[in-house]
Structure formats: C-alpha cells, structure tokens
Amino acid sequence: MQTAATPVDPALDEFHRLMNGRLFSLLSWDQLTEFWTKVDRGVGWYLYAVGEAPPSLAAVSEQVEKFIVEMDVLLRRDHQESYCGIVYADNLDNPSLIKIYDPHNLGVSCGSSKNPPLPGWIMSRVIPAELQQKHALPGNRRRWWQNLFNQD
Secondary structure, X not given: OOOOOOOOOHHHHHHHHHHOXXXXXXXXXXXXXXXXXXXOOOOOOEEEEEOEOOOOOOOOHHHHHHHHHHHHHHHHHHXXXXXXXXXXXXXXXXXXXXXXXXXXXXXXXXXXXXXXXXXXXXXXXXXXXXXOOOOOXXXXXXXXXXXXXXOO
16 A cells, blocks of 8 residues: 655755755854855845744844854854864855854764764754754753844
C-alpha cells in the first residue's frame, strides 16, 4: 500500500540546506566589523533567537540595523577574547544565513564535535525552521531578546 508523502515546505528545506551547508567564520573583530557593513539591511532578514518561536515575518530594515548594533555590543562585551570566531556566514560578501553563537554557550561551535551546540541567534533570508535547544534559553538572554524589540 502506498501512502501520500507529507509535503515538504521548500523554504524550510532551503533553511536546513543553509544551516547544514558550508559556512565561513569571522575570525577577527575587524573581519566582523567589515562583515556587518556588507549585510543588506533591507533584503528581508528573519531574526531568530534559538529557543524562542521562529519568526514568521521578516524584520524591517530598522529592526535589522538595531539587531546588528546590539548584537555587536553583546558579542564584544561577553566574548572577551582577542578574536571573534563565533559568527559564521554562508557567504562573507552577500550572506543568506548568519549563525551567531552565544559566548556563554559555546561548547565546540566549530562543528568538530559530534553534537555541537546550536547557535544562539540566526539571521536568515529564508524562513527558519524551529530548532530544539537541549536547554531552556537563559533568562538574561530571553530578556535581552524581548527588550530588543520591546516584545511581550
């Protein structure tokens, strides 16, 4: 007996392809600074705090700008290293997906672990699928995210 296949949402399939595809690391803080200038704020980024519900609508350019500015501050404050190395993108000149790891939940973010941690935040030009964190989003990160856009 043949059963009908469950339809696959092409956008979610594309998201998984990007998430599991080749990514490039922003190793230095100078590289990160330059990279942010290449991120087109107006192309319809989905801003996703992993552990929260994924967004169903793309952010407007003002929200993307605020996210980038505040994220840069958070990373430089909380990742007190001489290097960055916790931001990854599928393309360093015209990204479609950006993974940003939480400095307080790094584990082995480079992927050499069998079970690397999920990123803390994702910027995606395709609608993101929900990713299941093994642990609840810490209260300070949840408050930071909710305050970023004055969400309830």
